[in-house]
Amino acid sequence: MDSNIEQPEKPVISKGIDGFFKDIYNIFLFLIRIFKEAFKGPVEVREVIRQCYQVGYKSLALITMTGFITGLVFTKQSRPSLSEFGATSWLPSLISIAVIRALAPLVTALITAGKVGSGIGAELASMRVTEQIDAMEVSAINPFKFLVVTRVMATTISIPILVAYTGLVGMLGSFLDIHLNEQTSFTSFFQEAFKNIYFLDFITTGIKAVVFGFTIGVVSCYQGYNASQGTQGVGKAANTSVVVSMFLIFLEEVFIVQIANSIR
């Protein structure tokens, strides 16, 4: 009968490389399951709203501060270089390009990956190691749909809204500095700022925000949902969620910018 018992698998290439490809395969299956469960009714509307509140509203203070300071500091740092050429009037244009095209989505995504991603990773991992996920399963509740799909939906919905908000706050930070130094009015600042911003910029930023939100949700949920090794696994899940999310965000940024520039 012992022949029925599964024997330890021998690595095909090496343990590390096999593990890497296994992880890729598991993430792929995880993604397919997210889409499958998301389109299979009913949608957990209440839980999605609750998670949007957690992801969006609870990040507002941090996002406001970071966005405002980013706009303000970027303006301060750019002024000396532009004033050398007597081109400080280009500041609103320069800042809006930087904030709307790159800084707003990137700063928001990185901040949210740190705050929300680690939170989701740790929460799900802690639920996994304390058998709360198993408890849902044995109570005939689909934990994947309730915990994972709702969180992925929430990050995908909330982060684009946060990106728009960061863009606005960043521009206000920039306006404050320009107003104090160049006495530019609110109307002329924004007229100048949006002179060189095109519809494609908004579309690209919107796409980036959705992709970043989805990435943060999927990565953190994957790390948390598949956590092991007890309490050590909780810390590991939180940490890996942030590191992997940030890494992927930068890769996606490069990729999307390349595509946008080829269209421009």
Next chain:
Amino acid sequence: MNEKVIDIHNLYKSFGSNHVLRGIDIDVHKGENVVVLGRSGTGKSVLIKIIAGLLQPDSGTVNVLGQEVDKLDSVALRELRLKVGFCFQHGALYDSMTVGENLAFPLKRNTPNIKHEQVKRMVSVVLEAVGLAKTIDQMPSELSGGQRKRIGIARTLILRPDIMLYDEPTAGLDPITCTEINNLINEVQRRFHTSSIIITHDLACAKQTGDKIVVMKEGKFVKQGNFEEVFSTQDDLIKEFYDYNFIQ
């Protein structure tokens, strides 16, 4: 007591090179409490996780309420799980919800059209059954280990299962609380007409709650019968178990 509610035959389960279950045969009859005794790491919890469909067996048959668990699709497994309650070792209460919400959650999820009043009534019934009616608004972090286990039992009972699976119900509790939990297990069997598998290494729990006791060693059952039959043997492992528990 003749109808079989759980029928397991030749069950094997391994994790890599770790052969956890090595040919398990067990049946549980309606209304019966079966205690699985064994040291830590002998595969007791794996056995009940397979029964609940949380783990897949490598080979063998696991028949629960007339259905082979490992061959069910997700819908059928969900239906079956409504009839099989699982009490986790540490309660596994949802720590972001109050006690009342913990109990209402599985009920609301599985009966979408249930009225709020009905949920409230059913929550108080099971809370009273486990003697913790006053904890309804408390958070799990405010409860003691014994209270958490009782609430875990209550959360399982709210779905009115036919079978209860208890994973180490008395582990980490003081002797008085252990006796209270053992009495509760018997009370659940009497009041809700459940059949149970109780996983434990606590002999007092086995003696108080078990109609049948099976002793597990290295993934196999080495002895089964009622308490007196099992512990009348001269087998070294069983004697060691008995001496350790009662000297303790």
